[in-house]
Amino acid sequence: MPLGRSSILAQVLSVAQMRAAEEALFEQGTSVEALMETAGRGAGEYVRRIAAGRPVTVLCGPGKNGGDGYVIARHLMEHGTPVRVVAAADPATPAARNARGLYQGEVLGPDAVIEGEVLIDCLFGSGLTRPLSDSLLGLLRTLAENHHLKVAVDLPSGVESDSGACLNAGLPRFDLTVALSAWKHAHFAMPACETMGALRLFDIGVAAVPGAAAVLTRPLFTPPPADAHKYRRGLLGIVAGEMPGAPLLSAEAAMRAGAGYVKLFARARPAGVPNDLVCHAGPDADGLDDPRIAALLVGPGLGRSGAAAERLQAVLELSVPVVVDADALVLLGPGMMTGPAVLTPHEGEMAALERAFGLSADAPKHARALALAQASGAVVLFKGPDSVIAAPDGRVLHAPRAPSWLSVAGTGDVLAGITASRLAVHRDPFRAASEGLWLHGEAARRSGPAFTAGDLARTVSKAFA
Numbered sequence: 001m002p003l004g005r006s007s008i009l010a011q012v013l014s015v016a017q018m019r020a021a022e023e024a025l026f027e028q029g030t031s032v033e034a035l036m037e038t039a040g041r042g043a044g045e046y047v048r049r050i051a052a053g054r055p056v057t058v059l060c061g062p063g064k065n066g067g068d069g070y071v072i073a074r075h076l077m078e079h080g081t082p083v084r085v086v087a088a089a090d091p092a093t094p095a096a097r098n099a100r101g102l103y104q105g106e107v108l109g110p111d112a113v114i115e116g117e118v119l120i121d122c123l124f125g126s127g128l129t130r131p132l133s134d135s136l137l138g139l140l141r142t143l144a145e146n147h148h149l150k151v152a153v154d155l156p157s158g159v160e161s162d163s164g165a166c167l168n169a170g171l172p173r174f175d176l177t178v179a180l181s182a183w184k185h186a187h188f189a190m191p192a193c194e195t196m197g198a199l200r201l202f203d204i205g206v207a208a209v210p211g212a213a214a215v216l217t218r219p220l221f222t223p224p225p226a227d228a229h230k231y232r233r234g235l236l237g238i239v240a241g242e243m244p245g246a247p248l249l250s251a252e253a254a255m256r257a258g259a260g261y262v263k264l265f266a267r268a269r270p271a272g273v274p275n276d277l278v279c280h281a282g283p284d285a286d287g288l289d290d291p292r293i294a295a296l297l298v299g300p301g302l303g304r305s306g307a308a309a310e311r312l313q314a315v316l317e318l319s320v321p322v323v324v325d326a327d328a329l330v331l332l333g334p335g336m337m338t339g340p341a342v343l344t345p346h347e348g349e350m351a352a353l354e355r356a357f358g359l360s361a362d363a364p365k366h367a368r369a370l371a372l373a374q375a376s377g378a379v380v381l382f383k384g385p386d387s388v389i390a391a392p393d394g395r396v397l398h399a400p401r402a403p404s405w406l407s408v409a410g411t412g413d414v415l416a417g418i419t420a421s422r423l424a425v426h427r428d429p430f431r432a433a434s435e436g437l438w439l440h441g442e443a444a445r446r447s448g449p450a451f452t453a454g455d456l457a458r459t460v461s462k463a464f465a
């Protein structure tokens with residue numbers, strides 16, 4: 001089935017995939033110069049609007065990112081925006097030389113002392129292969145300090161496209177980054193994404209790349225069908241453990257995320273169970289063999305003792321679709337999961353899982369998530385300020401930035417509850433992880449500043465709106 005334009009625009013490409021996609025355009029008869037013209041004019045139009053008549057300085061490097069810069073400068077000149085170029089190096093490709101030749105305005109050398117209003121960074125884009133030299137870093141930093149508004153074209157210089165690593169310390173922060181052709185992993189990966197300001201994409205017509213990663217976009221939710229009843233909407237079992245608070249938070253969120261019935265399984269009924277939450281009190285695994293249970297959540301408040309490990313084992317042996325979170329992730333090892341599963345590690349839990357599964361942590365975040373998904377057979381939702389989802393079949397989704405107010409205790413329990421609730425509704429782990437992550441981010445956006453995990457859990461139903 002051909003992908004719609006919106007799916008193509010959501011794709012996230014590696015440098016190699018980007019180059020292959022551009023090659024395909026060249027084979028269809030497009031020239032590098034024409035592509036640079038389209039890209040430069042597109043980015044130039046964003047710059048023209050943002051500059052609103054204020055003078056612009058374009059910093060151009062030797063590669064095609066620099067070539068884009070000369071096209072931008074020409075576009076601004078044609079539209080009456082005052083502009084000058086600072087050339088950090090001579091253009092090194094025919095297309096960039098061509099773009100420089102067509103620009104008739106002022107070009108200054110790297111030693112010129114420049115202050116101004118708007119800085120456009122076209123020093124390096126996706127072709128950066130090593131850290132900036134001290135002199136290039138110094139030039140970029142000085143220009144950034146001497147301009148009010150800063151825009152990066154494709155990527156901020158010094159950022160590694162495939163990993164999101166900052167190859168130099170002390171890179172400047174931008175107000176806007178205009179991605180060209182497609183998103184790159186760095187646009188969603190820490191620490192690079194934090195330096196980019198607002199993100200925009202300018203499409204130059206590359207086609208869908210098979211197997212490409214994508215950006216998490218708003219899922220489609222429909223109300224329950226007219227003949228729905230609580231079991232058909234999904235019975236979620238939440239397995240409590242040694243600490244009652246965390247599973248209660250998960251339950252508060254799960255009750256607001258679509259499941260028709262949420263049941264807490266605990267050895268004894270904990271204090272503070274709300275009236276609308278059913279609690280099944282009994283020994284380990286008692287009641288969990290109910291065939292109506294569509295999904296289980298295990299981990300929040302489980303504990304890490306031998307008894308907790310036995311509890312986890314008993315849950316996983318049921319082969320019911322399961323969300324494995326928190327303490328359960330530290331107890332998990334190869335061969336323990338027998339059914340569909342979503343794992344929701346943060347960085348510390350991920351490190352424990354990588355040790356348990358014999359995986360390397362020395363890779364970009366999305367690649368680490370994918371490696372664990374493939375080794376474990378589970379969908380992995382690797383959380384943090386740059387959350388990413390990976391499936392064993394190779395699908396990868398990057399989440400757009402979520403509010404940093406989420407960095408408060410208990411919000412992970414809320415995410416696990418939402419995800420498990422979605423899993424109970426349709427039993428599809430990848431879809432549950434995607435919907436869970438999206439609802440979590442949206443609930444956070446709707447919760448304003450300084451919310452608690454309980455506030456967040458109670459806002460989940462509003463996120464459906």
Ligand SMILES: NC(=O)C1=CN([C@@H]2O[C@H](COP(=O)(O)OP(=O)(O)OC[C@H]3O[C@@H](n4cnc5c(N)ncnc54)[C@H](OP(=O)(O)O)[C@@H]3O)[C@@H](O)[C@H]2O)[C@@H](O)CC1
Binds near residue numbers: 033035130131181204
């Ligand atoms: N294909 C197209 O038509 C389109 C491309 N587009 C644009 O092209 C950009 C990618 O272009 P690109 O591949 O030329 O890479 P770019 O980032 O400009 O720099 C590479 C140059 O820098 C050099 N170099 C690398 N690191 C260095 C360092 N630390 N310090 C010093 N030098 C360093 C490296 O040479 P090297 O020394 O590594 O041999 C090479 O000469 C992309 O981001 C987008 O803006 C869009 O317009 C869409 C259409």
Ligand SMILES: Nc1ncnc2c1ncn2[C@@H]1O[C@H](COP(=O)(O)OP(=O)(O)O)[C@@H](O)[C@H]1O
Binds near residue numbers: 385387403407413
């Ligand atoms: N700075 C941040 N920006 C955006 N989201 C964050 C940030 N810090 C944490 N989060 C999100 O908040 C949640 C925290 O989960 P977790 O680390 O498990 O906390 P806890 O164990 O206290 O519940 C995750 O969903 C994570 O993605």
Ligand SMILES: [K+]
Binds near residue numbers: 122125153155156
């Ligand atoms: K750049």
